[in-house]
Amino acid sequence: xxxxxxxxxxxxxxxxxxxxxxxxxxxxxxxxxxxxxxxxxxxxxxxxxxxxxxxxxxxxxxxxxxxxxxxxxxxxxxxxxxxxxxxxxxxxxxxxxxxxxxxxxxxxxxxxxxxxxxxxxxxxxxxxxxxxxxxxxxxxxxxxxxxxxxxxxxxxxxxxxxxxxxxxxxxxxxxxxxxxxxxxxxxxxxxxxxxxxxxxxxx
Amino acid sequence: xxxxxxxxxxxxxxxxxxxxxxxxxxxxxxxxxxxxxxxxxxxxxxxxxxxxxxxxxxxxxxxxxxxxxxxxxxxxxxxxxxxxxxxxxxxxxxxxxxxxxxxxxxxxxxxxxxxxxxxxxxxxxxxxxxxxxxxxxxxxxxxxxxxxxxxxxxxxxxxxxxxxxxxxxxxxxxxxxxxxxxxxxxxxxxxxxxxxxxxxxxxxxxxxxxxxxxxxxxxxxxxxxxxxxxxxxxxxxxxxxxxxxxxxx
Ligand SMILES: [Zn+2]
Numbered sequence: 251x252x253x254x255x256x257x258x259x260x261x262x263x264x265x266x267x268x269x270x271x272x273x274x275x276x277x278x279x280x281x282x283x284x285x286x287x288x289x290x291x292x293x294x295x296x297x298x299x300x301x302x303x304x305x306x307x308x309x310x311x312x313x314x315x316x317x318x319x320x321x322x323x324x325x326x327x328x329x330x331x332x333x334x335x336x337x338x339x340x341x342x343x344x345x346x347x348x349x350x351x352x353x354x355x356x357x358x359x360x361x362x363x364x365x366x367x368x369x370x371x372x373x374x375x376x377x378x379x380x381x382x383x384x385x386x387x388x389x390x391x392x393x394x395x396x397x398x399x400x401x402x403x404x405x406x407x408x409x410x411x412x413x414x415x416x417x418x419x420x421x422x423x424x425x426x427x428x429x430x431x432x433x434x435x436x437x438x439x440x441x442x443x444x445x446x447x448x449x450x451x452x453x
Numbered sequence: 454x455x456x457x458x459x460x461x462x463x464x465x466x467x468x469x470x471x472x473x474x475x476x477x478x479x480x481x482x483x484x485x486x487x488x489x490x491x492x493x494x495x496x497x498x499x500x501x502x503x504x505x506x507x508x509x510x511x512x513x514x515x516x517x518x519x520x521x522x523x524x525x526x527x528x529x530x531x532x533x534x535x536x537x538x539x540x541x542x543x544x545x546x547x548x549x550x551x552x553x554x555x556x557x558x559x560x561x562x563x564x565x566x567x568x569x570x571x572x573x574x575x576x577x578x579x580x581x582x583x584x585x586x587x588x589x590x591x592x593x594x595x596x597x598x599x600x601x602x603x604x605x606x607x608x609x610x611x612x613x614x615x616x617x618x619x620x621x622x623x624x625x626x627x628x629x630x631x632x633x634x635x636x637x638x639x640x641x642x643x644x645x646x647x648x649x650x651x652x653x654x655x656x657x658x659x660x661x662x663x664x665x666x667x668x669x670x671x672x673x674x675x676x677x678x679x680x681x682x683x684x685x686x687x688x689x690x691x692x693x694x695x696x697x698x699x700x701x702x
Contacts, residue, residue, distance in 0.1 A: 271523055278516050287509035296512075303511060304519050311523060312685050321495050326502030330468070333505060337470040373506045381504075395471035396504055402466040403473070414462075421465035428500045436503055 259317075259324035266314035274311055281325055282307075284370055285332045292336035292399055302339065306331045333396070340399035373436050380430035388423030391416050456483055460490055468497035478591075478665055482624050591665065595620035604677050606696040614696045617677055619668060627657070627664045632696075634660035638684045641695075646676040656686045675700050 254262060254276040265273030285306060289299035306328060310316065317327055381389055394405045402420060406413040431437040460483040466472050467480045484491040595601050600621040606614055606629075615629030632641060641661055643654040645668065654677070657664050678697035680690040 271520065274523070275516065275520070278519065282516065283508045283510050284506055286511035286515070287507035288505040290509055291507045300511060300515055300518075303515065304522070307519050308522055322499050323502070326499045329502040329505040330498050333501065334470050370506050370508045373503060374508065377503055377506060392469070392504070395466065395469045396501065400471060401473060402471045405471070417462050417466055420469065420471070421462070424465045424468070424497050424500050427504070428496060431500065431503055437499060 260319045263310075263314045263317045263324065266311055274307060277310070277324070277328075278307060281328050284325065285328055288329055289332050289336045291397060292333065293339050295339075298339055299336070302332055302335045305335055337399040376431065376434050376436045380427055380434065380436075383430050384423050384426055388419050388426065391420050392423045392427070395420060457487060457490065460484070460487070461493065464490060464494045465497050468494060468501050475591075482622065485623075591624070591626060595624060595626055598622075602673065602700050604698040604700050606677065606679060606698040608696050609693070615679070617698070619700070623668050625666050625668045627661070627666070629661060629663075632661055632679075635681060640682055640684050640686060641679050642682040642686050642690070644678045644680065644690055644694075646678050646697075647672070647674075651678070651690050653686065653688075656682075659684075673700050 254265075254272065257265075257273075257276065259277070259280075262273040262277050266277075282303060285303045286299050289302040290296050293299055293302065309331060310328070317324055381393075384392070390409065391402070391405045394400045394408065395402060400408070402416050403413055405420075406416040409416065428437060456479075460480050463472060463476055463480050464484075467477060472480070480490075480494075484494055595618040596603065598620045602619040604617040604619070606617065606627075608614055614632055615627055617625060617627045619625040627643070635641065637659055640659055641657040643657055643664075643666070644651045645654050646652075654668060655664075655666050657679070676697050676699050678690070678694035680687075680692050680694050682691055
């Protein structure tokens with residue numbers, strides 16, 4: 251697996267199109283823990299989180315062309331797939347049933363590979379402080395939607411706020427979060443702007 | 454309110470998976486042809502990804518379990534199949550007017566979005582229900598739109614199995630109550646067939662009833678065909694169509 255140590259995510263995904271399993275293994279090594287962490291956070295269920303990670307990795311294996319480096323990072327693609335599937339689970343009855351059946355002593359606390367994930371731990375801290383810079387009005391709806399898997403309509407109901415207001419607070423909140431994260435170097439503002447759009451060509 | 458205005462208000466909540474099924478369909482169909490919205494959406498995904506950086510080590514044996522599921526044969530990596538509009542490869546703007554022919558020649562992905570309404574998945578059950586009323590509405594709206602195309606898909610024996618309505622926007626709707634359920638490791642696959650060959654429109658699952666998808670541009674005279682394929686789809690039809698129909702103006 252060391253042969254992929256210095257490879258870019260794009261090179262690894264390229265390897266998937268040649269059915270190179272060692273590339274998927276390296277992708278798992280790089281992104282498996284965050285993928286699992288997010289799934290476990292959203293589903294509240296480690297065994298469901300395992301299923302989610304498995305599904306997402308296999309989905310990428312089957313359709314590596316989903317990754318488009320001009321559109322964003324592999325990490326964000328994987329996490330958006332993980333999030334979508336986790337939310338599906340949270341919203342299904344099946345998930346509720348599984349959570350009830352969850353075996354309490356199934357898993358031991360596992361340590362995080364600090365070396366490999368040092369940067370992720372930094373990001374996590376930076377995200378917490380960036381979130382803290384948002385107003386309560388923007389932060390709460392984002393957290394309820396993203397981490398609890400609520401729709402914005404449910405969030406509106408929970409916070410007794412009009413749906414349109416929640417929609418626009420989440421939007422401005424994400425933009426502010428992005429600005430804060432680029433200030434502290436977590437996100438590069440121009441990461442998605444390799445190709446700026448040309449007004450004249452828009453259909 | 455224009456489509457663009459309505460969708461741009463939904464982009465952030467869409468990136469957080471906090472919208473209804475109908476709303477996600479609306480977003481997916483719009484961003485497929487709006488660079489401004491697509492670009493904002495990409496940014497929201499990147500921000501959400503940072504937000505989602507929750508690191509926790511999975512069980513030690515998770516990778517080995519995943520590895521056992523990898524087929525030893527070639528993966529469907531290069532397949533012209535569909536679905537996740539969020540990350541569907543960016544189309545080359547320069548070739549847009551001829552994209553259909555170009556895509557057909559290269560057997561590339563033409564489909565922008567397919568959302569399945571199949572009865573065989575627990576995960577999609579909720580979405581199916583959410584879609585039930587929305588589908589009928591969208592179907593009727595497409596039928597009422599000037600310039601729509603409608604196609605009846607028939608078996609080689611001439612039996613009607615499905616109807617497809619294609620709105621001028623490229624949004625398309627297939628409804629079938631006569632397609633037999635396949636084994637769970639098989640899928641129906643939808644194709645656009647022209648003189649330059651067959652191009653995958655998308656996978657419909659093993660028991661499709663109502664399916665919404667986006668086709669970009671189809672031309673009268675082209676044929677829509679359905680074949681039965683392995684679960685992960687095929688690059689080219691591997692069998693003769695179980696049903697097909699010609700697009701009329
Ligand atoms: Zn737009």
